[in-house]
Amino acid sequence: MSSGVAVDLENLWIRFGDFVAVRDANVAINGGDFFSFLGPSGCGKTTILRSVSGFLEPSEGTVRIGGRDMAGIGPNKRPTALIFQNLALFPLMKVWENISFSMEVAGVSAGERRKRADELLDMIALEGQGDKMPSELSGGQKQRVAIARALCANPDVLLLDEPLSALDLKLRQHMRTELREIQQRVGITFIYITHDQGEALTMSDNVAVMKGGVIDQIDTGHDIYDHPATPFVASFVGETNVFRGKISRIDGNQALISTNRSGDLLARITPTQVGKMSVGDDAMMFIRPEALQLGEADASAKTTISAGTVNEEFEGNSFSVFLEGDGGKSIKMSVPNVGQDNISVRGKDLSLHYDANNAIMMPAGELASD
């Protein structure tokens, strides 16, 4: 898998006037990886991508592609191909001319271009549609043409700026699988940008989570989900319940937090913070809805939450139960739907428990606004 070309960002700063769009980014992307930048709108994802593709010179720092410093090298000279947020197909050219545009500007004969375009059309399952105009294609087909057009130049690195955001949910999920397959087939490095965590987690080898121009964490999707490094990552990626309080005891890699409403709760300290937290610190504890279970644990375990239920929702594959939580926020718990009758719990007081290894403690910080 490591046959592709690596991309490195070192101490990358990008400023627009006084505004800092990217703050000291350090990212090492392995060759042949599917790497995603995940973050809310306006966090600087496109800006980073534009600095890799060469449309934007960084204010400070270095962009390296295949170990080569890209300073001063224009977008037409870099071994990258960019797929735009709005695709930017050429509306006045036929599909095959669109796909082979990079060969046209390189002076390749029409016959050869047509041949290569037809091969790529086969690959994206659009055989025989080369003579259509882009306006005659469906959204998903346009999407695939944009990918073929970018791949036609044989780039070492393919840059994708939220290419699926314009598609409807079904098609988006289908295209995820397809993109991943294409990436594995061509074996080049993909850098993918999205604000959709589902996309980032399903497709990527590694994910960088960004907020406000800062990269909070770079890890595998699995590690990001299970071992978030900051409150922002914990609350942005996937659903989670937040408990705030002060640390009252620390025990190796476990800590006890005293909360206003739910009493003392035990959790594992997130790996990067082990040994760095101390008693009395403001802290946050996160538990995913699926890590909560009905019933009480041993009182000494400090992993029981008691609260009144306020609502329940049927979601097909699961029931969601909402309980009164801190500060007017509800605690969400998810019970898999495995054929049991609708558990009617509305209005009742419930006890929930969890495994302390599934709850994560970290210093208090900024949450993703929802």
Next chain:
Amino acid sequence: MKKKMIFSEFFRNNGLGMGSLLIALVGFWLIFLIVLPQLSMLDYSFRFNLPPAEQGGPKDFYTLSNYEHLLYGSDQTHQTYNSVDLMVFVRTIIAAMLVTLFNIVLCYPLAYFLGQSKGSGFVRLLVVLLIIPYWINEILRAFALRIIFGESGLLNEALMFMHLIREPIDFIRQDIALYAGLGYAYILLMLFPMYNVIESLDRNQIEAARDMGASWIQIHRRIVIPHAKPGIVSGATMVFMLTAGALAAPQILGGPSSLWFTQLVYQWFNDSLNWQQGAAYAIVLLASTIVIVLTVMRIFKVNMGDIGK
């Protein structure tokens, strides 16, 4: 069927009274200010120039003699061509084409710059500065140019002051003033349609092309110009038609030897009081320019619908 729908919606939106008034006004404009005058010109062009007493009499019948005069002059035997007038005609058409071409070449970079540097205050100021001279009457503008290009005019003075020339250049006699004036007269009609279409071009398309290795020339040839084509053709059509039919600039800026075809028309109407002959000349000019415009549109595969956009 479709027309009916358009009309019923039109009346629904404007009310019956207001709607009828609007239609009546548009109809008046079309019929009395455009169609009827043109038809009467056409009618004139096929008649003899007779004293009022003989009009409607036995000598007043339709004839091609006015058109024949353009071709053969006063030579009844049709042995020699009316080379003077024909030369003026050809020169007018070719010069109008060159002026149009010059306008395209001049406006394209400007329109590209204006259209792609979206909405900054500087650009808006620039556009206003371009428009302001056009608040002044066309004839006054031509006189202003005459002052600039005159023998002791601004341009000559400046060139002599900088020691670039030793004696004043006669811009008027060499027709430089004429072509500058014609080129300047309708340039905004070229600039704005071009600016509009180029502004509507998605910047990402340019960047996508650049990303795929296209040079600037290739980007313009394959992306920007095809996109801007309707605007270019629509601007070119207006500039060509208006330049070929211009009168003020040739009258004021033309040298003593240079005649513009419209000046011939003007002379027939005004000096010779032969409206019939003048009408024939005017009709020939109109028909030729229309044919040329349609041919060019056919060559560049643009249809009327695109231009109206």
